[in-house]
Amino acid sequence: MADKITLEIARYSPEQDVKPSFATYEVPVYKEWVVLDALNHIKDKVDGSLTYRWSCRMGICGSCGMMVNGEPKLACATFLSSYAHNGNKIRVEPLRYFPVIRDLVTELSDFLVKLKKVKPWLIRKEKPALGQGEFLQTPDQLENYKQFSMCINCTLCYSACPVVGLDPIFVGPAAIALAQRYNMDSRDQGADERIAVLAHPEGIWGCTFVGECTRVCPKHVDPAGAIQQYKLRAVMDWVKSFVMPRAS
Amino acid sequence: MPVAKPAAAPSKPIRAKVVPIYSEFHPRWYRPRVSVYWWLGQWQYLKFILRELSSVFVAAFVVVTLFQLRALRQGPEAYARFQHWMQTPFAIALSVISFFFVMLHTITWFNLAPRAMPIRVRGKRVPEFLVAAPNYVIWLVVSVAVAWLVLK
Amino acid sequence: MDASSHDILLVGGGGAGLRAAIAAAEVNPKLSIAVVSKVYPMRSHTVSAEGGAAGVVKPDDSLDEHAYDTISGGDWLCDQDAVEAFIKEAPEELMQLEHWGCPWSREPDGHIAVRAFGGMKKRRTWFAADKTGFHMLHTLFQTTLKYAPIVRYDEWFVTKLLVDEGRVQGVVAIELMSGRIQAITAKAVILCTGGCGRVFPFTTNANIKNGDGMALAYRAGAPLKDMEFVQYHPTGLPFTGILITEAARAEGGYMLNKDGYRYLQDYNLGQPQPKPVLRSMELGPRDRLSQAFVKEDQKGRTIETPYGSIVHLDLRHLGEKVINSKLPFVRELCLKYQNIDPVKELIPVRPVVHYMMGGVSTDIQGATPLAGLFAAGEVACVSINGANRLGSNSLPECLVFGARAGKAAAYLAAEQKPANGAVMAQANDEKRRLESQFLFKTGGRERIATIREEMQKTVEKCAGIYREGAALHDGAAELRKLQERFEDIALDDRSRTFNTELESVLELGFMLDVAESIVQCALHRTESRGAHQRTDFPARDDAKFLAHSLVYRNSDGSSRVEYLPVKITRWPPGERVYGEPQEQPQALPARKAG
16 A cells, blocks of 8 residues: 555635636545545645535535545545555545535535425324324334435435436435335325425436436435336326226 | 636736626535536446437337338248348348347346335345346246247 | 524524424424524434434333433432433433334334443333434434424524623524625524534544534523533544444443453443343443543553554454344444454444533523523533433433423513614624634634644543543643634635635634633532542542532633532432442442542
8 A cells, every 4th residue: 555645636716716626635545544534634734725524424424425536425435545556646526516615515505405395204194192102113114215214415326317417407316215215104194295296307207217326325225226116106106096096 | 708806907908898706705606517428427327328229229129120020011022122131231230239239228127127126025125136037037938939939 | 794583593403403493383383493503404413323312111111210320320410300301201202203204213013112221221222223313313304394484504603692681692603605704683592503522532523513502602601511521432433433332332242451351340340241231341331431441541451553542342242143233333334434344353442522411501491591592402411411421311312402492492582572783783893803813814823733633632631531630730721822822823714615714713712612611610520420530539529519510701711610509309319339230339438449
C-alpha cells in the first residue's frame, strides 16, 4: 500500500465561479482511513474552505454521499486503501443529477418533495386507540417489507439512475421503495392512495429497470426490485378493477 | 458570458446586459447538463442500452419469421426466393446479430424476472436463481424439441 | 433584517424534536410549528442508536421495577417524580410509535418482542433489529410529513436565543445554503439539539453533537444541570469511536484483557456464567465497566494500539448464525469500518463518551426556568437518568419528554403574546457580531482543528472517567486559555454559501462553554457518584450531595455552581448492588477501588 494518495476534488463557490473546477491535494493513506478522513484532514490542516456534509461516519445518517471515481459512494464507507496502488488518484465530485450548492454539497429539497409526495406514513382508515395494544405482526410479515425500510435517504440511487438525470420529474428509486415499504406493511391500509400518486409516467412507469440504483445502494434496499414489484402490483390492481370492480 | 465579480474594475468594457451569476443570499446552484451520450459514460449504462436495443432485433426476428410464413403460404417458388434472400450476406449478418440480441434479451429477462416477484416459502425468500431456473429449463426443453423436429 | 415568526420553534429535528412537533400539532392544529435543524432531520444522531427502548409491557414486569432499576442505576440522583411519570408514559409512547408504523421486532405470535439490557433486571427493551434509533427516527420523520402545521427549516444553524422581558422570544439563525442571517421569532422555543459528545476525543457521537442547545441556553441565562455526569460506553471502536452495542454483550459476548481473561470478575460484578446473567459481569451498568477498563489500563493489562489502549470483545463463541440474525449490524460495522470479522476475530474496544446525563435544567413538563424556553431529549436534564443512565432509557426519554415539552409549549403558545420588536435589535447585533468576529475578520493565527483537539485532550484528561481536584483546576485554567485563543481564530472560508467552517467555529465556541460547565460542576462535586468518580473523594456523600449541580453563567462570563435537592418520593437512597441477587451488598461508605 502506498503511503500517500492524490485527491482531485471538485470545487465550486458560486460567489467566484461559474462552474466547478478541480483542486488537487495529497493525503496520507492509513489502513483505517476512508475518503471522509482524507477530506477532514484537508479541511483541518490544509484548506478550511473545503465544503462537504458528514455526520455519523458510520453509514447510517446518509449525509456523506459523493461521486468517488465516477461511482456514487458514501465517503465514510470508502477506504482510501482500495484506491492506493500504482499512483491511482481519487476523483471526488458531488453527487450527480443534483444541483450543486457548493463544492461537494448538493441541493436536496426536490428529493424531499418527492419523498413527501408518495405519502410515506402508515395510513389507517380509522385511528387506533392506544389502549388496544400493538397491531399484531408476525416476524414473517415484518420480513416482507423490512428490506425496503432500511433506506437511509443517502440519494446515491438518484445519482445512479439515468432516468433521474434525464427526467427531473421522475419520482425516483428511494421514494418509490419507501412507498412500497408501506404498501407491504401488514398494518397499512393506504396502498390505493399511493397507487393513485405513483401509477403515472413520472411514477413507477418512468422506471426502465436499469438496476443501477440497487447496485449502488449501501444498505441493500433493492429499490429496483421494489419498483418492479410495485409495477406488477399496479398491473394486477388494474386488471382486478376490470374483472372484479367491486372487490376493493 | 460576463461574470459579475465582487471586486475590482473590469478590464474589458461591460456589455449592456450583465447577468450576475451570484447575488447576495441567492447563490446560483450549478446544474450540469446531462449529455446526449450519457449512455457511453459507464459500462452498466451501455449494457442497459444494449438490453433495451435487443427488443428491436427481437422485433426484426419476428418480422423475418412473418415473411417466412408468408413465403410458405405463397408456394415453393416464393419460398425458394425467400431462402435465397436468407443466404445473402445482409440476411446472414442480420440473423447472426439478431440471434445474439435475442439471446441477450431472453437471458436478461429471465434473470430480472425474479426481482419483480419475490417468492417466499415457509418465510424464507427463495433465491433468485431458483426462480429463474424453471424458465431456462423450459427454454432448453422447447429448443431441443424444436431442433429435433426441424433437423430430423 | 428579515424575520419570520411562528408559534413554536424547535431547535433540532431528532427524536425529541420531531416528537415534540407532532405533539404540539396534535394539541392545536392551528399552531404554526417550525423545526429548525442544522442538518436534515433524518441525519440527526438519533438515527445511530442501536440497542433498544425500554418500556414495561410484559405481564411479568411492573412499573415499579423499571423505576427502581432506573433510580438505583442512576445512583439515586434521579428525580423520582420524573422517573415515575417517565416509566408510565414510556410504553404508551413506544406503542404510539408502533401505531405510526415503527417496525418493532416481534415474537412469533406477533406481539412486541423485548430483550435483556444492561442494568435492567427484567426483559423490557423493545427493539427493531439492531437499528432501533434509525427506525424510530425515520418513522417519526415520515409521520411529521403528514402534519401541515409543521414547517421545516432544514440546514439552518441557530446561533443565539433572543431573550427580552425575561422570556425567550425566538432565535437568530443562519440559512447555511445562502448565508442569510435571520431572526425567527416564536412564542415558545424547545431545544432538542442532543448531547455534547464531541467535547471529548473518543466518542460515539456524530460530528453534529456539539452541545449547541446547552450553550445557547447557558448563554441566555438558563442553568445547566448535572453537567459533570458524562456517560462512557464501555465498548467503542478505537479511532472511529463507533459504538459496539450493548446487545453484543446481552447476546453473550465476553470482554477480555490482554491475557484473554474475563477481567470484570475482579471488579465486584459477579462471576462468569455460561449464559449472560442480567445485571452481572458484561451486563453490569456501563459506568462500572468503563471504570474497570481504566483500572485494567493502570495495571498495564490492556493492549496498546496507535489509536489508544484497548481490550477485546469476543463474540466468536456465539457462532455465525446467531451473529447474523441477532447482531447483523455489529458484524457489518466491524467489517465495513475496521475490516474485522467478529465471527472469526476479536473486536478492539475501549470506553468512549456516549451520552450526556446533564443538560439544560428542566422540570417534568420540559420547561426551563427561563420563560418560553423548553428542552427535551439528551440536551435536557429532567433528571431521570441521575448520575448514570441505563441503556435503552434514552430513546423513550426523547419520546416522553419530547411529547411533554411539545404539549406544554403548545399550551403556552396559545396564551402567549407574539415577540416584541425589541428583539430585532438584538438580532441585528448578533448578525454584526457574526460578520465582524468571523466572516470579515483577518489576521487570526489559530486554526479551528488545533483548538478543538486541545480542548478534547484537556477535557478527557481532567474530566474523564476518573477525576481529581488538582487536575480539574488545571483543566479549567487550560480551557480559559483556549477561550482566549479562540478569539484569535481566522477562517479560510469567507464565502456566504454553505460555510461549514463558520459552522465549525460556532460549534467550537459552544463546545468551549459546555466544556467549562462540565469541569466546573466536576470540580465542585466533592464526592463520587455514578459516572462522576473522584479519586480524591471516593465515597458517595448523600448528606451534602444528594442534589443536582446547577451551573449558571455570570454576566462577566464566569460561572457559578449551585445545588438543587433531588426529589425523593418512594425509594430512599440505597447502595448500588451488582451481580447475583444473593451477593452481599458492599458496606457503606467504602466502595472498593474498581
